[in-house]
Amino acid sequence: ETGVTQTPRHLVMGMTNKKSLKCEQHLGHNAMYWYKQSAKKPLELMFVYNFKEQTENNSVPSRFSPECPNSSHLFLHLHTLQPEDSALYLCASSQRGPTGEQYFGPGTRLTVT
């Protein structure tokens, strides 16, 4: 295992529901990321947190709301999602250094009905 855990692994939610995805890294890294991966598409960077501060928000709709209470934990709060938001949501962490190899969690498979 990579040292990055994500819960839940699978989530089915209706368009009016509110849910949260959780990520925890045990690697002592100082940067954490949320990515969206849809079928046949490259990884889409959503948010970046560096030392708990959000440094990137790649024009993500406001129905996705990240939270980073400390450098080991990252949440993605979801509300009023659309069916096209169904995807694999991946959390990653890295050291904020020049080479930045990323360590990914197993992902949450989200289905919006």
Added chain:
Amino acid sequence: SQKIEQNSEALNIQEGKTATLTCNYTNYSPAYLQWYRQDPGRGPVFLLLIRENEKEKRKERLKVTFDTTLKQSLFHITASQPADSATYLCALASGGSYIPTFGRGTSLIVHP
């Protein structure tokens, strides 16, 4: 615009052969390039990193080359095994950025 291109068609090879995957890029000046492996429904796993001033990097059965003139990296798996079947992603980052940009990935299928 910046672009990272990996072959969208799956690469099918026979067990024991060398698999070669390609990553081409345009409008980038990458400081380094990374390769990841991703299995279905799982997160990518970091494999190798090569810097702009390095031509080649090896790790066990893996070899990566980086040609900044051709704007291309090749990823080789020697003596391939069915367990090597997966999608392989390349990722590039420019100098000063610690955030890589990922390609779409190429699926490798190794037949026994």
